[in-house]
Amino acid sequence: MNSLIDKYNIPGPRYTSYPTVPYWDESTFSPEKWKSSVIKSFNESNSGEGISIYIHLPFCEALCTFCACHKRITKQHSVEVPYLESVLKEWMLYLQLFNEKPKLKELHLGGGTPTFFSPQNLKTLLQGIFDTVEIAEHPEFSFEGHPNNTTREHLQTLFDLGFRRASFGVQDYDLKVQKAINRVQPFENVKNVTEWAREIGYTSISHDLVYGLPHSNWESMALTIHKTLELKPDRLAYYSYAHVPWIKGVGQRGFDENDLPSGEEKRRLYEDGKKLLEELGYKEVGMDHFSLEDDELYKSMISGDIHRNFMGYSSSKTQLMIGLGMSSISDSWYAFAQNVKTVEEYQKIVEEGEIPVVKGHVLNEEDLSIRRHILNLMCQLETTFENKDAIPELENAFDMLQEMERDELVEINHNQIKITEKGRAFTRNVAMVFDLRMLRNKPETRIFSMTI
Template sequence: MCYTLVNKYNVPGPRYTSYPTVPYWNADDFSLKDWKSSVLKAFSDSDLEAGISLYIHLPFCESLCTFCGCHKRITKKHDVERPYIHAILREWDLYLKLLPQKPLIKALHIGGGTPTFFSPKNLHYLITGILKRAMVADEHEFSFEGHPNNTTKEHLQTLFDLGFRRVSFGVQDYNETVQHAIHRIQTFEQVAYVTKTAREMGYTSVGHDLIFGLPRQTLEHVQETIEKTKQLKPDRIAFYSYAHVPWRKGNGQRGFGDADVPKGQEKLEQYTAGKKALIAAGYHDIGMDHFALLQDTLYKAFETNQLHRNFMGYTEVRTKLMIGLGASAISDSWYAFAQNVKGVEEYMHLLNNNIFPVYRGHILNEEDLVIRKHILNLMCTFKTSWSDEEDWFEALPNVLSRFEEMEHDDLVKIDSNALEVTDKGKPFIRNICMAFDLLLNRKQPETKLFSMTV
């Protein structure tokens, strides 16, 4: 990747886990009644075998990782576990009462926070409480995020026995200087132990999350981390750019200054060296930020154009309805988005009174649905087309005019009815999606909202 191109295109931009992006949701025209209607429509549009996806947000962590931008609650008091689980099960019950028949669960992901903050016993109680009132697809994907320091063999076995076959471990970087800067201290030996234990137990996909551009991180740190990662050979790797957003409330990024964060040429070198090393080790570049070995289901989904992207990240399972359970969780019915209240106490209070904890959302109009499809195509397949009449939209000529510079820089190739991202353009996929983002282009943000695109 050319440093000149980075200077040119490195601007604040969304990561496109949704379109419209959350800051551009039309909350004024959203209502819980409309959200429920969209859930029923998505459920009825899908045949029973298509199933639904569930995301469960467990927000608790024992300590604050200062690189993290997720919604979380820091506490060492584990007596919060059972009451929070009871609230989640009440929320699930509200959705089950809304749906006309028992749902088929195709995908289930537990995120956080730190899901393994919860004891194996309580995780068993939670998942069995979810599954006993639903059906589970034969070809299902159950996955969870694990912290290497507190994921025990009992955690892994408990969830394996419940049908989980994929786990991702947050590694970030192995260097002690970087670990102290981001307050995430874990040894290579601990990561090796949980990786090996999961594999021996029968998990078919073990993933590691790595980050470049972290505070006080150098090129050598990234190279050393990837060398150690190659020794463990995880099935898939998320190699993220650190999102420096210190203005966001509660993320802990005020503990270091802008001068501590790699930028420009330095960050570019970290990314380029990391990607080169991963590809040389047999990993394949998939979507944005992701790499997978040939045998991993994520690679197979990419090869067969089945890759999907939502608030759970990249997944090989595509369902029209994704229900998010837990404080701050976001649901997606394809026709609408809905987010739960972020405060743990407020979330639990509402559920104790059998009230849906949704506090904002967005109902997609016809234009939104078309743009969403194009951005999803780009994020998952690096190409999109408007050859079908239903994929054409009135603003398309104006959108295509925005690609003049990118086409000149060989980032995209455009013909009469399609656009394809070149290998040179893949690192700039967020910029390419931004050209399609009608809402962003109609009204640029007046305050800081997004991290840098590169």
């Protein structure tokens, strides 16, 4: 396995989209093209599956030095109301594009720290959106909560508004690791929010664990997994730490890079962590995720309904996902668009009556085809090409896969590719074989985290 790590541990995307953000063609994108793609997608899907909304709530009271999210660090809670008013105004701009009331199937509050905001302010925001939509029959509403500041009132307020999924960032219970990433949170805080959520009635609780953080080792991660299992969350995200300080700047340089485990050590953290989680009753779902068998995420993988987007894995899909808030990314299936990345510019553009997108990508027919196959690989670990001759470069991709087949990472049967159990850890590498935009324009500088 170590030789495979040496061979395949290279920079690569996580494939929450295809094309990936560094390969968006901004020369063919415009706000008008984005609006047209939203209208097209809405007209095709609203009466059926409905739409999703992602709301980016960027404020945090302290900087976690492992975080690669777009955020604003402040202890001034006076920022809450003006920001939420801008989010509602942005949503009203999207409503003007629709010819009927949207049917809301999924909604996710991400950050930053959504629970930075008071329960009352979150209620005002959400009620402002709910008053303009039809709620789907079985909606999926979820949020990310910080165990140190999520109160029982937060949980009850969101539950009363229809939320049934809560995700809590744990990362690692080892105090030395927590201090290195400036995220000290006692087990007792995680226990409290998890038990409160269960008592209130949440049906799916997720914990995020991160391996490969500074000072992380198997002893600390085994402790973290066993402590997590005391609370038995329904889902677990078991992420590899993405060290990308050249993109995110000073935040990820809050520790000595020599404190990070090697690729070989990270591989052990993944392999032994996966083995322990499976021994304790969890099933691996797609890449980086685990769930209990009775959770909807696992069921959706078995049924083939699992989906992957900018929010990660979801047990259902919608063709149209509207991202609201600073730096949010939207997906109409036919195009992607990202909002401006500072709070001030975001609020200014919204006040001027414009949807605040700053860049995006309109997918061509080739993009749409490759996107489907990469999604299949990321979600189902297999895909079938009905006519790979339609894209001549795919023949080269199949040639590249033969080496992976010799390494027992994939199985190739004519036009079908299956990722083996041994190859799961290298799913990103398999997807990269089909990333034609990256292969045609290989980066001269490092822009992605390592795949291992």
